[in-house]
Amino acid sequence: MTTPEIDLTVYPDECDAFGHLNQASFLSLFERARWEMLARGPGMDVFSRQDAWPAVRRTVIDYHAPAFPGDVLRFAQALTHHGRTSFTMRQTAQRTSDDRLIATAEFVFVCIDRNGRPTPVPRDLAEFLSARPAEPPGVSRMTVNGVSLATERRGEGPAILFVHGYPLDRTLWAHQVAHLEGFQRIAVDLRGFGLSDAPDLGYSLPTYADDLAALLDALQVDDVVLCGLSMGGYVAFEFLRRYRERVRGLVLMDTRADADAPEVRRARDQQIALARDQGAAAIAETMVTRLLAPDTLRHNPTLAEQVRATMVATPVPGIAGALAAMRDRPDSTPLLGSLEGLPTLVVVGEHDEMTPPAGHEALAASIPGARLAVIPGAGHLPPLEAPETVTRVLAAFLRSLG
Numbered sequence: 229m230t231t232p233e234i235d236l237t238v239y240p241d242e243c244d245a246f247g248h249l250n251q252a253s254f255l256s257l258f259e260r261a262r263w264e265m266l267a268r269g270p271g272m273d274v275f276s277r278q279d280a281w282p283a284v285r286r287t288v289i290d291y292h293a294p295a296f297p298g299d300v301l302r303f304a305q306a307l308t309h310h311g312r313t314s315f316t317m318r319q320t321a322q323r324t325s326d327d328r329l330i331a332t333a334e335f336v337f338v339c340i341d342r343n344g345r346p347t348p349v350p351r352d353l354a355e356f357l358s359a360r361p362a363e364p365p366g367v368s369r370m371t372v373n374g375v376s377l378a379t380e381r382r383g384e385g386p387a388i389l390f391v392h393g394y395p396l397d398r399t400l401w402a403h404q405v406a407h408l409e410g411f412q413r414i415a416v417d418l419r420g421f422g423l424s425d426a427p428d429l430g431y432s433l434p435t436y437a438d439d440l441a442a443l444l445d446a447l448q449v450d451d452v453v454l455c456g457l458s459m460g461g462y463v464a465f466e467f468l469r470r471y472r473e474r475v476r477g478l479v480l481m482d483t484r485a486d487a488d489a490p491e492v493r494r495a496r497d498q499q500i501a502l503a504r505d506q507g508a509a510a511i512a513e514t515m516v517t518r519l520l521a522p523d524t525l526r527h528n529p530t531l532a533e534q535v536r537a538t539m540v541a542t543p544v545p546g547i548a549g550a551l552a553a554m555r556d557r558p559d560s561t562p563l564l565g566s567l568e569g570l571p572t573l574v575v576v577g578e579h580d581e582m583t584p585p586a587g588h589e590a591l592a593a594s595i596p597g598a599r600l601a602v603i604p605g606a607g608h609l610p611p612l613e614a615p616e617t618v619t620r621v622l623a624a625f626l627r628s629l630g
């Protein structure tokens with residue numbers, strides 16, 4: 229079951245003298261959308277059934293664009309954190325006529341009893357809001373290596389396996405999966421991400437690599453062009469250490485070969501604590517502006533919101549597990565010289581702040597025969613920020629392999 233989206237119309241009496249939806253009315257539209265969502269789920273009496281009331285403790289609203297009388301706004305709501313007595317919801321309002329993102333909001337609630345004392349969040353509510361969405365068309369789940377992994381697979385021909393970065397999922401590659409005609413495109417949610425299982429324990433680079441090998445076995449795919457972005461690149465290095473014979477080409481995108489420096493390892497531990505204390509939304513907050521180029525943030529708030537929503541939906545065990553796996557990864561620099569004979573393309577966004585272009589020149593120079601492509605205008609996530617360019621660059625590389 230997915231949380232229903234709610235369409236609400238903006239009326240003239242909710243607007244100011246210049247015709248814009250005013251802030252007080254916007255607040256009540258957000259609230260109406262939440263009640264309507266409950267009416268279509270566990271019932272509007274989900275709180276009163278347990279003698280509880282959701283008291284708002286904190287609200288943050290970002291207004292992205294004005295709304296006018298007659299606009300129909302589509303409200304989507306997601307549970308981003310859930311404690312014993314408190315919970316946090318993120319809501320977005322998008323105009324249906326042009327898909328423009330109008331506002332995003334975060335509400336922190338504490339459930340209180342009639343004496344004002346904190347009381348547990350009703351179980352029906354938590355279950356309703358935490359329900360995992362059904363798999364979208366084209367995505368299937370397969371149990372391999374002890375976990376159920378969500379995989380999107382399209383097309384026929386030589387296979388390319390896409391491995392996403394942290395804390396994202398297979399939708400990072402949506403454009404490439406949709407458009408790389410002539411190749412079998414396989415995009416997977418690593419364990420702990422997207423629609424895959426998120427066990428409490430058992431995350432490491434070797435485990436991710438073993439999951440991928442087991443997935444390829446299940447799909448009866450012998451070898452692939454392996455394409456990993458950032459953490460996906462770390463996974464690709466581990467896969468090469470273990471399953472070199474299954475890789476016929478390599479794409480390393482916005483990534484690095486060296487291990488974490490001591491201060492980065494300490495920062496990983498702080499992020500693990502942050503995720504456990506405050507949930508995925510707190511992690512998303514620290515990352516979204518670093519992942520995307522300044523121009524993407526300015527001109528494409530819908531994409532920024534999509535990236536944030538993906539991060540916010542990532543299960544906390546998956547986040548904590550990936551952080552520990554990245555913290556403990558070995559230095560892959562010694563591997564690079566041994567990749568002679570493996571066709572390799574290194575790709576980086578021109579404005580990638582997290583893994584800057586200079587590092588990629590060095591990376592490409594260390595792999596015999598590797599080529600480098602810099603994607604103009606993109607930050608750390610070129611497949612989303614410059615989808616056509618990345619698909620074109622990958623198509624040319626794949627065709628060059630014959």
Ligand code: MLT
Binds near residue numbers: 394458459460554608
């Ligand atoms: C990623 O984009 O996958 C991660 O940010 C990489 C990292 O934190 O090292």
